[in-house]
Amino acid sequence: MFTAEQIASIINARIEGDANASVRSFSRIEDAKPGDLSFLANPKYEEFLYTSKASVIIINQNFELKQPVPATLLRAADPYSSFATLLKLYQEHKNSLTIGIEENAYVSEKAEIGENVYIGAFAYISDGVKIGKNAKIFPGVFLGKQVEVGENTELFPNVVIYNECKIGNNCTVHSGTVIGADGFGFAPQQDGTFQKVPQIGNVLIEDNVEIGANTTIDRATIGSTTIKSGAKIDNLVQIAHNAEIGPNTVIAAQAGISGSTKLGRNIMIGGQAGLVGHIHIADFVRINAQSGVSKSILEQKKAVTGTPAFDYSAALRSQSVARRLPELEQRIIELEKLVKSLKKR
Amino acid sequence: MFTAEQIASIINARIEGDANASVRSFSRIEDAKPGDLSFLANPKYEEFLYTSKASVIIINQNFELKQPVPATLLRAADPYSSFATLLKLYQEHKNSLTIGIEENAYVSEKAEIGENVYIGAFAYISDGVKIGKNAKIFPGVFLGKQVEVGENTELFPNVVIYNECKIGNNCTVHSGTVIGADGFGFAPQQDGTFQKVPQIGNVLIEDNVEIGANTTIDRATIGSTTIKSGAKIDNLVQIAHNAEIGPNTVIAAQAGISGSTKLGRNIMIGGQAGLVGHIHIADFVRINAQSGVSKSILEQKKAVTGTPAFDYSAALRSQSVARRLPELEQRIIELEKLVKSLKKR
């Protein structure tokens, strides 16, 4: 149980209303009960602000109220980040520390395991693996030969990391994700069959990277497939061999990055978007969901959409006309008739 | 070995032809052999009806034959459902009951396991888990703390359920599916990095839900990501945090539902379709394969297609004109020339 005042001091917020209002759990603004702490970040949900039963609500310091609000308000510079901070404190408090190697894990004698590491049952740690301190390797995880896992990194159940791949510090990889499977490389032969091109590179993941569930990141043919520091990758994403994902770049679920494509920093890629191979994407570019990007985008901060993807605003205008195409065709037919009759005159 | 007469009595069908014709296995109508039982539901396959070597074929009670059929016909109200009923009987007969806990499974002493449950080797059952009677937990499944699995539910090999998620009765989850991994929530910071928003909610799956292989259903930020009773979800589907899937809604493979989007009941979503976050879809709506839905659809039974998705029939008309765009442009050029010459007159 915390008071509005205590919370305000943690997140450095200004109190508006009863400073003694107390909360004991978190809730979304639309279904909050008395005793809940909530927040408003997306203006789409403003209507709930005036009716919410939450006891305390975090809102933007500059937000202008259209009506009185029953809850105590905490005004913060960034309500979403403030809420995230509180959730993190709650979670840390709740999760007791799990450490040690469970009985049924297989850990090679030739592996180096840091201090306070957790290794769950049925995890398989091969020869030459190095695991940094405080890392958590959940049950059923497979680490191939010479794999390196950094400090504080968490690998959730059934993650597979193929031999020689490296994961940095403070990373999170969710269940079922496969890192370092062979890139998709085959040389066509005269008789119509394909010769496999062995994939002898690896995957290199820097620090502070989060990767969702059932994502696949293939090893390089030669060299490394690279995920730079701070990148965030959602579920069911495909990243092909020799791709490079820049720092803080965010890739939503089911998007696919083809081989050898290089992404700059702080790019946003929407769900189900696809990028062809061997192209470059400049920093801060935004690629809309389901777009198909077939060429390099060299202009920073450019926004694109569609298949093939082009300028976002222009594409929206074209899409809007495209919906009225049958009407447009009708107007052309009318014009043709009129012009024909004018010609006869 | 069963006769047409015996089968007719099970599925309540009318016999047309030799009631003593006997069958011993199932087959598709296009590759059936003598002694096979088959069915015709999709009229696309009608041609095979007249040439099929099947001994017995189930067809619709009102189906009008264009030619004589060599097989014995069983006329039923719903041939596909009748065939499904027979397959189910066959499968139940064939699968001997597997129960008990295999030697190499890890089952916490603090877990509650119902009667007649099967737990395979290398399955990991954490503290506080509850498993209902007759459930089957196949090898390599991971159940996090406080997970609940209902009666008769089957979790196929290597399914992962994160802590605190709940699965109802009579559910099936296929291999590699991950339920309850963290939702994709990050608060952007001034320096371009992202702060993780802890995901402290869970996933709630009601009864009679079937989920395919390698699908991902993320836990809610707060509250629950919910899959309602009778929903059917195919392989490689992404369901993001705080989404809600209504009763009997069907989602085909590789479709993606973004965060906080709410789907009503008996909706059909085609393969590779994508829905943005924070929208509502009304009951009985149909969303075509590969559509991109960017706005709420509040009209029940509406059918949509395309990216961005709009009315199905209108979209087909627009697509048809879109294919002839180069010709349309040519006609505009012709008109421009003609009008120019008319102006000169």
Added chain:
Amino acid sequence: MFTAEQIASIINARIEGDANASVRSFSRIEDAKPGDLSFLANPKYEEFLYTSKASVIIINQNFELKQPVPATLLRAADPYSSFATLLKLYQEHKNSLTIGIEENAYVSEKAEIGENVYIGAFAYISDGVKIGKNAKIFPGVFLGKQVEVGENTELFPNVVIYNECKIGNNCTVHSGTVIGADGFGFAPQQDGTFQKVPQIGNVLIEDNVEIGANTTIDRATIGSTTIKSGAKIDNLVQIAHNAEIGPNTVIAAQAGISGSTKLGRNIMIGGQAGLVGHIHIADFVRINAQSGVSKSILEQKKAVTGTPAFDYSAALRSQSVARRLPELEQRIIELEKLVKSLKKR
């Protein structure tokens, strides 16, 4: 350490430059160091040929140099295949043979295991399984009852093969892939619920097939879902029940093939493409990335793109006009004005 001369004799190449130049590792042409062997296959990378620090570079026998090249050149008929051959030799040399059954694997007494097979810890081999000689079953793999795995086939960690499915010789299946889960078949009922149609068929995979990570191939309702000899399937691909993939057909990541669709030989399917069910695709057809194929393609070697997919060249022309639609509409408005004023005259 090998000399250019030694390598030339292995891949049957003509030497241009210092035959004694020696190499000790492989590198991409754009980041090669002295002592590296590289190759040029994609002309996009030609610029690096003239500046690369590689000691030896394999290029096409007919390639015309625009400038002098510092490296020793090996001229071969097919540089990519030659490079693949060398990588394969390197990999075979490096990987020491792993054989035997690890302690924590579960192997049924009713399974038949060939000579020199490797079975990793936490792998689960059910009753009636047959594994051919030299096969490698990595940790955490699940093989259901009566599964057959051919000679020299490799199943990477956490692959799941459901009962009765068959994998041929010399196949590779990467981690997390699920073969033989139930097809997605449900018969709609009067009350809005769905009755499951049991899937009693299997999956049949012929020889020399490679399948990526986290792909799903569903078992047939009845009969077999079939992957023919030499097919190559990338990561996160969905192949539905009763589909048939022809010999040497190549399917890129995240593509989806719906139920009962039949693909001929040597087809190329781009990433994220989708095919509806119950259609036929002729030999040597090419389907572009993200295409949506809604009808059979019966003409061999046809190339298609778009959703719905049609002729590749025509589609590109239409797409190009589609981008200029707002301009086209403007021209129609101008024409309408002009014609109106002409009419008044």
